[in-house]
Amino acid sequence: MDKFPFFSQKTAPKQDTFNKSKTRDYFRPWLVPRRSLAIAEACLIGIVSGLSAVLLKQCVGWLGSWRILASNQLPPIIVLPVFGLSLGLLCGFLVESLGSEATGSGVPQIKGALAQFPIVLNLRVALVKLLGTILSLSAGLTLGRQGPTVHIGAALASQLTRWVPTSPEHRRQMIAAGAGAGLASGFNAPLASVIFIVEELLHDVSNLTLGTAILASFIGAVISRVLGGGSLDLNLELTEFSRRLWAPEIPFYLLLGVLAGLLGALFNRGILASLTLYQRLNWSLPVRIGVAGMVCGCIVSQLPDEFRNNSGLRELLITGDASWQFTSFAFVAYFFLTLVSYGSGAPGGLFHPSLVLGSALGYLVGVGEVNFLGYGSPTNYALAGMGAFFSAVSKVPVTAIVIVFEMKLDFNLVLPLMITSVVSYLVADRLAQGSLYQRLLEWKGYTLPTEIVEKGSLAGLKASDLMQRRVETLASQMTIEEAIQAFSRSHHRGFPVVDDSQLVGIITIRDIGHATQRQPDRNTTLAQIMTPKPVTVLPTDSLSHVLYLLDRYQLSRLPVTEGRKLIGIITRADIIRAEADQLSSKTDTLGPSPEPSYVVYQTRSPALGRGRILVPLVNPKTAPVLLRVAASIARDRDFEIECLQVICVPRSQNPAHTTLNTAQNRKLLSMAEDLGKDWEIAVHTQIRAAHDVAQAILETIKERHINLIFMGWQAEPTTARGRIFGNIVDTLIRQAPCELVLVKLGYRQRALSDGTTSSYCPLPLGWHRWLVTIAGGPNSRRALELIPALTTLAVEPTITLTQVFAPSKIKPDTASLEKAVNFLSNRISNRIEVVPLRGAAVAETVIKLANTGGYDVVIVGASRERLLQQMIHQNIPKAIARGVQSTVILVRGALD
Template sequence: MLPAALRQRFRQWLRPRRTSAIAEACLIGLFAALSAVLLQAGAGWLGAWRVHASHLFPAWIVLPAVGLSFGFLAGLLVERLAPEAAGSGIPHVKAALANVPIQLSLRVAVVKLVSAIIALGSGLALGRQGPTVHVGAALAAQFSRWFPTSPDHRRQMIAAGAGAGLAAAFNAPITGVLFVVEELLQDLSGLTLGTAIIASFIGAVVSRLLGGRSMELNLVLTAHSTSFSLTELPFFLLLGILAGLLGSLFNRGIIASLKFYRQIHLSLPLRIALAGFVSGVAIALLPPAFRDNTGLREFLVTGEAAWYWAAIAFVAQFILTLVAFGSGAPGGLFAPSLILGSALGYLVGVGEYNLTGIGSPPTYALAGMGAFFSVVSRVPITAIVIVFEMTTDFNLVLPLMIGSVTAYLTAESVAPGSLYDWLLEWNGIHLEKEPTSKGLLAELTAKDVMQPRVETLGAQMTLEEAVQAFSRSHHRGFPIVDDGKLVGIITQTDLVKVRDRGLPSDTRLSEIMTPQPVTVSPIATLGHVLYVLDRYQISRLPVVEGRKLIGIITRADIIRAEADKLNGETGQMGPQPEPSYVVYQTRSPSVGRGRLLVLLANPQTAAPLLQFAAAIARDRHYELECIQVILIPRHSSPAETKVKTAKSRRLLRQAEVLGKKWKIPVHTQIRVAHDLAQAILETVKERHIDLILMGWKGNTITPGRIFGSAIDTLIRQAACDVVLVKFGKEGRGARGVDAQAASRRVGREKINLSSPASPAPPASPALQFDRWLVPMAGGPNSKAAILLLPALVTLGNAPASEIRLCQVFEPTEAEPDTTVLKQARRYLTQYRNLSSKVTAAAVKASSVSDSVVNLVKTANFDVVMLGASREGLLQQAVNGNIPAAIASRVDNSTVILVRGAITKE
């Protein structure tokens, strides 16, 4: 173990700073170059083998067979290992830089690299430059996870990785930097330029050393010099106009191809295999020169091709690129756009030469490359520089500028917008066209972030009652409300001052509170809220509408909102998920007084969870609504995605069988959704759910979350009761639970639950719920837990079961107020058909969580059931205290957390 001082110094060294950013940019450039060289060599070797095989054997057999098999293999790798690796990859990088939650990791980089080698080697008319950009960005994102970096620093590194990938692919470092500035980040800050320049330079140099130039056009053109004269200006303008029109048509064709593949409802491997087969058949019918994309491009720019070969090349490349890209194959559009541009430029050059006798068709071919590239990518400056860097020919600068700018302006007037933005919108991701520098503090208001459920005290409460309220809650202050209107606020500091003054315990809060507290309106921006918090040196602000208290906002709420946005987890960031889609459902007669929603996600806990649901449904005469949610990626539509429902239907049929045995109406449904919490909330609204019952694993690995993203959302937003059940690993409450065996045993039960006098469904022999511990301190959630107890204790051996009610008090309290305990015990002992032994005890301890854990361990309780103390206990749970302690330290007992229905005032 390192000494504390050394660990602190190491953490200081790892903190993001300019020098570490430069070092990280060098590493990113190195690995981006290595991946680019590997992709070039791998795809080149496979492509050469494919071309050689087509000469040895009949091309009409070899090329379609290779395209079909390699395409299927590439699609299978992407679908099984990293669906994010499909397509070009540049839209994914652009979305990730806009804080959209899209996965960029080492796994994505490796799958993208291998699948792109296979796909490009199969003969698909796609380029390797898009994948190298994606791989470089994914590697940079992985580096940012290995080293502690800020979100802004991470974005800079991802952009540098993307630039390095492009620079390594084209051997063009300036192009890599310009692409970052012009397309990805649109930022000219020192850190952006510095890291992008270094990473792109390292990437280009290493790529040249290891792989040589990817397109040595300047060496090819030594025998065919370029030229430009003023009389040729109209023809370069014509070239720009044609490139703008045909490039826009190409972009529209890409979207149409995506729509076509989605309509035929094939899996990704089959789509890419179909594209490979069609491409193989088409290439087999074309001359042998068309089997090598790089050779075809060089053949055009050298001026050796006849005009009709250029026309055939343009049409064939146009169609085959649409066929390949629409399938979702891992490949880019840079290389195809350069081939299309060179063919189009060559045709214009040949026409100009035949009309005037001057000019050079290779010059037009090179200018056409830049023009078509600027239309597809909408980066005219990058398009000009990329061709210039590949040729190092200054005679091309003016033709490139004329053609690229004219093509860009023409395309913007015909079909404005970048193809990459269109692809993102096709997948449901809408980026801001004009990013603002104001950020979150200006975008969100107090109403967006505030806590709507506020724990308050009454103005007529006594000082003694206020002290008890503070002792039962973690809050350091309470708003004072009279007739629903905010009249003051009281804090722990106020209580200390009152104690020093020696006021009697029956003093009213209206006499000691701080009247007219500082407040904010619900439409106040977070920037204004922070200003007020700092101006008055306070930690919380009541949010009022007129004088009515509607919420409270703290510094922690603002920090959590910032963290959510930086992680891409807020509704404002990224694509809005589409509504969930019901793909399967069954309905029973609606004869119940309410509905209980059971989420069946884990087959291992489905049987005991259904027992819980049946016990509650019998007691309250509810119907059961059992749901399975199938999650799909954001880029797929829930209404259009094919899913397999066989396993889900088997699990739901188990619930239907149990319902018939127990005479409980059971409805089932399977929903396809982007987000689990959204699907459940939609079900709650559509089916008028009264209670949600779901399993809980007891912890979460998601930063900033307590129960997990979905459960946290349900606790905050679900209007009905929410019950979470965390089953013990072994022993009490889960004695070696075998889900299938328990299901079979429960399925054989023949219990009549239609009559209130009928016995409750017996618990499976694998379960034991005899000793119940219920920590409580009043409040709506504690009451909700008590109301559920009579139904749930029937899951154990009722005559021998025991319910222990406890309330935790500070050790300094001489005479604790046990009114809440007495009321709860009175309710349970007077409840009909409840034969369990009910005891109540006051526990003195400084920590609620520690006392609960100790009680469970020393008294061997099977179940711990938590309500909220005037929301205080639940607020501690949401902040990560109670659930974390119980889940990590009381593994063998079942934990139930109850949040009562949200009441609208």
């Protein structure tokens, strides 16, 4: 038992915990997601999306009718602004307090979530969106309810996929199906909803995507029509206005398409400009929405009564009862009011405003045709204009054609819709590429390469590409004593159990620990304590499916099987390295493959330490600070320091045969040796010639048995595809097996004698205020373990521990903060403060605290389990390092 001190009584689990774990393991095979579950989920998503759309429609109609009734009985100049201000303030307070993710139309949030951004979609967001939209539309803001129904449907679908086992691919398709069901419920246009999913959201026409989208959309549309006051008869009352297209009308439809494209591009730019203006005003969300509601109320009170009911205005234009003067005025007023409303951040969509503006524009062109040719139908042009303007704004021409066709169900409209929608799309895309929703997503700071947005970040790799084919296994009849010896000889913490090449179970070091507490008999066999029928994957399963199983069941490894035959195994470390290599696109490297690095100079000190810290040195200005900090860690852990300098040589030259001048490099290494003598720390030095710096560092780690890398890093933007921190650091994060500490040194300004200023890097003696972010996980612990050593360099430093909690959490779990305080209190005597924070964006919240609080050092632990997702989408540690002006220390523990 001495070989395994973690099996002590102090850490032994209780019997009921063990039984629960075994029960969960027994039911695991039943919980593995199956494709049939996706079909059932799609039906349920269609039902709940349709019901939510009906509820939204009825509530908006009921509360909005009170507003219109009050404006008819009392002076509109008083009633409408008061309604707008009061309901707007209430809406803003609700959204800001319970779910800031519910602002806007919701389509950008869906696109971001489908592109694997950390954007929240759950039941809370759906409820806040529902209530916020009711209040904002009832306040008189000129927005639509169709966009929110799309957001609500997607959020409900996302919540459902958390309750029902669903793999990542199915989850993305369920979210898209929920969005389609919401759109179908809002417009009663199921076919257009399916096309919108394919054209705008997923860009996927697989059987599963089409099947789930069709089911959810049609069920949502049927429920909306039956419960929302309509019927299953799709023929509208507008058929009497239909007429065939004549050849002389084609130039006017082309003109309509060009105008819709121009004005649609202007509308998109106006939306972004409005958002930027509100942002610069720096008002709170309730104030922004309240002011927008009041402005809309003041303006609408001076306009004709049709403006008080958005749907009434559209119907008036389509039926042809409006004059061209009224229509022109309606277009300008509605255009401006929509910009004011949406820019405030109020929950509300742009689908309906786009259709109203398009109908007004088309009606004007139709009136012009009647005056010029003497015949024509302004109503046909109004309907064609709806599709054209919708196409120009959303950049989905096929969806625009089908959605208006489904609303009218008249084949005479198909050709005019095709002409105007395609022309407007081409003109608008020429002036402003990309859909409005993608640009809104980018405005919020979420940017991905196009291929990643469209294809999905985890596409391409299969389990067979990642698995280790040579697998160490144990037999089911092996005793616990023999298994303990096998674990002691290996670095693995789990083994597949195989009999006659058939996988019969899996055994982990935890299972053995539990068994030794329950059954002290060392002759107990693995068959009695192993997990039978473990979760496995097929060699054809995708990487995202493997990641889902690892995360859902909190596993560190998955056997790969064909039938019951074990053919390989996949670990978390394998996935991180394989996916990161695919993203890094190494094929663009010119010249032959890099050759091994070559040591051109080295010095050795007595090997007296229990481990080694590798310190790569590059910049003579920052080297003194890095060496002092590394020395403090080395002295605390009784480590030696290995200083490394790498000289890059062209790929055309052999590092071993290249003549180099190392005089300047030796001066920097001599400084490190002098520091080692002062601190009584063994310092080794070496200079390597190499084709690749990262490869040279990895070779040094292996040859010199490095335990920790301590290196500087400049938080500069990286433009290479797949790069997060930069070529060298990214490679080390992925492949370096030892602990890694990155330091971005902060700089300060000092006045010179000539009146100018210069930047300088303060020594650790000037690091008085320390901010440590806590998020749980092993790397937060690694960050805390560094503090006792690092704070010995500063003069009476103050330590502040912080953790960011979601705004929706009324009583956040501060257990991690309490554990961190207890840990540090037993090791240092410095002052320790605790500052819990609330914020929707972790990085932005920490950056704001660090910069406003005047902290000298910020310490961040990089979650190894989430590192892959961070590298693909949005890296929180990198964002903090780039946004914080002071020194930032990033800690990543050793890889398994």
